[in-house]
Amino acid sequence: MNAADTAFILICAALVMFMTPGLALFYAGMARSKNVLGTVMHSFVLLGVGTLVWVVLGYSLSFGTDLGGVIGGLDYVFLSGVGADPGGPTENLPHLLFMIFQCMFAVITPALISGAFAERIKFGPFVLFTILWLVLVYSPMCHWVWGGGWMAKMGALDFAGGAVVHMSSGAAALAAVLVLGKRKGYGTQAFIPHNLPMTLTGAGILWFGWFGFNAGSALAANGLAANAFVTTHVAAAAAMMSWLLVERLYHGKATTLGAASGAVAGLVAITPAAGFVTPMGALFIGLVGGAVCYGGVMMKSYFKYDDALDVVGIHGVGGTWGALATGIFAVESVGGTNGLLYGNPGQLWIQFVSVVSTWGYCFVVSYILFKVIDALMGLRVCPEDEASGLDVSQHSEAGYQL
Numbered sequence: 001m002n003a004a005d006t007a008f009i010l011i012c013a014a015l016v017m018f019m020t021p022g023l024a025l026f027y028a029g030m031a032r033s034k035n036v037l038g039t040v041m042h043s044f045v046l047l048g049v050g051t052l053v054w055v056v057l058g059y060s061l062s063f064g065t066d067l068g069g070v071i072g073g074l075d076y077v078f079l080s081g082v083g084a085d086p087g088g089p090t091e092n093l094p095h096l097l098f099m100i101f102q103c104m105f106a107v108i109t110p111a112l113i114s115g116a117f118a119e120r121i122k123f124g125p126f127v128l129f130t131i132l133w134l135v136l137v138y139s140p141m142c143h144w145v146w147g148g149g150w151m152a153k154m155g156a157l158d159f160a161g162g163a164v165v166h167m168s169s170g171a172a173a174l175a176a177v178l179v180l181g182k183r184k185g186y187g188t189q190a191f192i193p194h195n196l197p198m199t200l201t202g203a204g205i206l207w208f209g210w211f212g213f214n215a216g217s218a219l220a221a222n223g224l225a226a227n228a229f230v231t232t233h234v235a236a237a238a239a240m241m242s243w244l245l246v247e248r249l250y251h252g253k254a255t256t257l258g259a260a261s262g263a264v265a266g267l268v269a270i271t272p273a274a275g276f277v278t279p280m281g282a283l284f285i286g287l288v289g290g291a292v293c294y295g296g297v298m299m300k301s302y303f304k305y306d307d308a309l310d311v312v313g314i315h316g317v318g319g320t321w322g323a324l325a326t327g328i329f330a331v332e333s334v335g336g337t338n339g340l341l342y343g344n345p346g347q348l349w350i351q352f353v354s355v356v357s358t359w360g361y362c363f364v365v366s367y368i369l370f371k372v373i374d375a376l377m378g379l380r381v382c383p384e385d386e387a388s389g390l391d392v393s394q395h396s397e398a399g400y401q402l
Contacts, residue, residue, distance in 0.1 A: 001085075002092040008221035009097055015212025016104035020047055020111055022205025026260070027115050029199030030309050034389025035119045036194065036399035042114035042126065049127055050107035053134045055079050058106055059099050061139035062147050063088055069150035072143045089146075090219055101216060102142070109138055109165045115309030116173035117379075120183050120386055123394045125377045129369055133172065137365050141168050141358065156354035157336050157347070159228065160217035162272025162323040163358040170316020171362035173307060179370040180379055182306035184386050191308075196256050203260035207236055210267045214274040224335050228274040231282035232267065235274075238286030239266025239293070246294045258294075261314060265293035268318035273326040276336040281329035285322065293318045320355055327351030 024043035031039040056078055064072030076082050079099065087095030110130045117126075144151040145158045158164060183191070193199060214232045218225035243262025244254040269289030270282050277285065296317030297310045307313065327348035330339035338344040373379060380386075385393035392398060 001094065002220070005092045005220045005222075006094060006097060008225070009093055009101055009216055009219065012212035012216025013097070013101040013104055015209045016101070016108070016216065017047070017209075019104075019206055019209035019213065020044070020108045022202045022209055023108060023111050024202070025198050026202025026206060026264070027118060027199075027309050029195040029197070029202060030115075030193040030257070031118055032191065032389070033194040033400055034391055036391065037397050038123070038390025038394050039114075039118050041123070041395065042118070043108075043111040045127070046107050046111045046130060049130055050110060050134060051103055053131055054103045054106045055099075058134050058139045059102065061135065062102070062106075062142035063099075064147075066143070066148045069148075069153060070143070071140055071149075072147050092220060098219070102146075105161060105165060105213075106134060106138055106142070109161075109169050110134060110172075112165070112169035112311060112315055113172045113176065116307045116311040117176045117180050118308040119390060120180060120308075120380055122377070122379060122381055123390075125373050125379050128377070129373055129379075132369050132373075133366065136369070137168060137172065137362050138164070141362065145354075151354050151357070154353070155337070155347070155350050157276055157326045157330060157351065158272045158323065158354070159275040159326075159335075160214045160271045162268075162319045162326070163354055166268050166271060166315040166319025167323065167355065167358045168362040170312050170319055171359050172366035173311035174305075174316065175363050175367035175370055177305045177307050177312070179367065179374060183308065184383060186306045187304075193257060196260075200256055200260050203263055207263055207267065210236070210271075214271060218275060224275050227279075227334055230279050231274045231277055232270055234279050235270035235282040235286030235289065236263045236266040238283050239263065239269060239290030242287045242290030243294050244290075246291050250294075261293070261297070261310065262290045265290050265314050265318045268315055269293070269322040269325065272319070272322045273329065276326055276330040276334055276339075278329075278331060278334060281325075281331070285325045285329065288325070289318055289321055292321050316359075320359075323351050323355050324348065 024040040028036045028039040060076035061072045064075040082095045084094045088098050141164050143149040215225040215229040240262035247258040248254045266286040293314050296313030300307050328340045332338045340348045
């Protein structure tokens with residue numbers, strides 16, 4: 001066990017935890033004032049719900065003994081055998097530390113989904129969906145990629161969560177908006193963000209926390225972590241600028257919301273590639289990612305679905321681009337294997353298979369979960385509660401007393 005590595009991953013786990021309240025602010029600022037607390041709650045409550053699901057069952061299903069490449073065994077249920085000594089997938093860290101670092105990923109991933117159905121979902125069914133989704137979608141995906149499952153055996157590269165976190169949440173978000181439908185008044189009235197300074201603050205916290213998210217995925221305080229730190233920052237900066245450029249060309253103005261969205265798009269796009277590409281590869285991934293995600297957000301106007309806070313366009317599209325770009329720009333001298341540009345076109349095909357499989361599995365299971373919960377409990381608030389806002393109808397509180 002390495003003391004420096006242990007200290008580094010302790011800090012990184014705390015950084016990733018801080019991302020969830022940052023996401024709460026990022027999303028809440030884009031909501032209307034009558035839904036600010038309801039939107040914050042969707043993220044913040046997952047620090048409780050997600051943690052309990054993870055320590056009881058999710059960690060074991062993700063990192064337990066491989067069962068046919070599909071799911072982990074029940075070795076670590078209720079954290080049985082998970083202690084302060086080295087164990088699990090790492091030998092340089094306490095097993096408990098690896099578990100809690102991965103727990104923070106499980107916490108924030110369903111929180112990402114919540115941006116799609118903001119301002120119209122009941123709180124109780126949302127919590128139930130999250131519990132089932134973590135068990136039936138996130139844990140299998142985590143095992144496939146990081147727990148020794150079939151994607152890992154196939155050679156798919158996902159350094160910090162392009163498939164496990166971003167594509168899975170994007171696919172679930174698409175299922176959500178198709179089942180719940182549009183917000184009342186969508187397409188006929190303006191839905192204006194009520195507090196953009198709050199959104200930019202949240203984006204800054206996400207950017208800060210993402211260094212733990214990506215650099216920490218090296219699982220050691222080493223050169224690979226340094227590479228992931230630099231590629232993360234470069235891609236976010238490039239994507240922010242490319243988003244603003246496209247936005248200015250398309251709308252005539254560069255906006256603060258565009259700056260925040262572009263930075264997050266770059267962070268999403270580099271996540272699967274951070275430990276496999278050079279800083280210049282990250283620069284290109286970010287430049288393309290900002291423009292591609294801007295186009296992904298525009299898709300909802302074309303296809304007429306109401307993804308309230310652009311989860312599909314940023315996390316779904318950005319994660320997909322990042323996974324494919326990993327198959328193009330990965331270089332063996334950084335980590336992993338070579339991609340298309342370095343003489344290995346087969347890696348791009350492997351990445352493509354992983355993308356299709358992730359979207360297919362996560363969308364279908366999420367759609368079924370939403371449909372079943374809707375039939376049993378009803379997902380959507382009534383029109384009167386939607387008009388009054390989720391703060392009052394779901395929590396009997398108000399974000400502002402004006």
